[in-house]
Amino acid sequence: MKLVRACPVCDGRKAEFLLMMNFAAETNCILPAHHQIVACNKCGCIYNNVDARDELFENYYRNCAKYVSLGVGGAGELSIIDRIRYQSLLNFLSPFVSPQMTIADIGCGKGGWLRFLHENGFRQITGIEPSAGCVEIIRHQFQLEAICSDIKSLNSDRQFDLVILSNVLEHIFDLRTAVRKISGVVAPNGLIAIEVPDASRYASFPHAPYYYFDMEHINHFDLKSMKNVWFQAGFEVLAEEATTCFPVEGMENPICRLLVRKKEPPKSLSFPQSDTATYLRQYIEWSQKKAQTLPEAPENQQRFFLWGCGAYAKWFLQNKLSALPAGIVEINRRKVGRSVNGCPIISPEMLMAQNSEKEIIMISSVLYEQQICKQLKDLQWRGKILSACRPREEQEN
Numbered sequence: 001m002k003l004v005r006a007c008p009v010c011d012g013r014k015a016e017f018l019l020m021m022n023f024a025a026e027t028n029c030i031l032p033a034h035h036q037i038v039a040c041n042k043c044g045c046i047y048n049n050v051d052a053r054d055e056l057f058e059n060y061y062r063n064c065a066k067y068v069s070l071g072v073g074g075a076g077e078l079s080i081i082d083r084i085r086y087q088s089l090l091n092f093l094s095p096f097v098s099p100q101m102t103i104a105d106i107g108c109g110k111g112g113w114l115r116f117l118h119e120n121g122f123r124q125i126t127g128i129e130p131s132a133g134c135v136e137i138i139r140h141q142f143q144l145e146a147i148c149s150d151i152k153s154l155n156s157d158r159q160f161d162l163v164i165l166s167n168v169l170e171h172i173f174d175l176r177t178a179v180r181k182i183s184g185v186v187a188p189n190g191l192i193a194i195e196v197p198d199a200s201r202y203a204s205f206p207h208a209p210y211y212y213f214d215m216e217h218i219n220h221f222d223l224k225s226m227k228n229v230w231f232q233a234g235f236e237v238l239a240e241e242a243t244t245c246f247p248v249e250g251m252e253n254p255i256c257r258l259l260v261r262k263k264e265p266p267k268s269l270s271f272p273q274s275d276t277a278t279y280l281r282q283y284i285e286w287s288q289k290k291a292q293t294l295p296e297a298p299e300n301q302q303r304f305f306l307w308g309c310g311a312y313a314k315w316f317l318q319n320k321l322s323a324l325p326a327g328i329v330e331i332n333r334r335k336v337g338r339s340v341n342g343c344p345i346i347s348p349e350m351l352m353a354q355n356s357e358k359e360i361i362m363i364s365s366v367l368y369e370q371q372i373c374k375q376l377k378d379l380q381w382r383g384k385i386l387s388a389c390r391p392r393e394e395q396e397n
């Protein structure tokens, strides 16, 4: 098949097509709306064959309002649920790290992991993050060191004993350049700890159709493909772990962790093939079946609203809904006033101005379904509540 993006791991130019993901287009959103999920013929890595350039993703994360706003999964906060994840990562690292080490957290968001390390006696810690809003929060609110930089602009004049890449590499378009830059800021014999979603176990925690294919996660690693990334950059594996984390309560997602140590780059390269595609096909099959059971629109062509304007909502809107909603509710205020496929994005207050028994709201966020449901009850929503994430027959209220 024709590739517009070479394999992020081995630079291979041939791949097998697995799935097409089309998302509804949001005004002002620069991320591409069409993603082909493919498996590299040479190394087996799964990635999004997406027509874009690295600068587009850099711009997106530099200006990413989403991660500055409160309560967004992966934004680097320090809630009880975040602490559990950080403690589990620290347990994984503890045989190899000590408080004397200089540590950089690349893609640190608002610095939750840095704060957690500080609480645990680590003092030489630095956050590196492209979003100026997040850097501001780390420096002024938490009095910790943070550098505003994207990975491509990293300067190897300053090196660290340990670099953390937690939920970062799955977002990177030009991975090979990023790995070279990151290697440059690791001291000789220094360590890198990597945490990424584990694509070989999506099928064990499926949640909702196509949940793991969004517009930001463009590389789908497992331990094998993650090792291929670091072997070729001259790193040896010290520890590895396939485990799970909870981005929000009750939502268990598969992740894998790798701890590698800097050595000499290898003289010759070979790529042990990963078989992630076999497992990914199971998840795609499950998604295809499950998607047929989802509601397509409320009965009797009644007017309805969606709540949730993330990747799942955009997939649902583009591929499932047979009628357009009257509005899409979103708590991120910067999005209010924009539109998706021509539907206006509105605030919860704008929705509540229409609160009545004849109105219908459909929750279109997999991750925050429970929270949104609770929020609607707290707001005393009188209309009907449906889910865009669960089969029609499971829904009563």
Ligand SMILES: [Zn+2]
Binding pocket: 007, 008, 009, 010, 011, 012, 040, 041, 042, 043, 044, 045
């Ligand atoms: Zn490859």
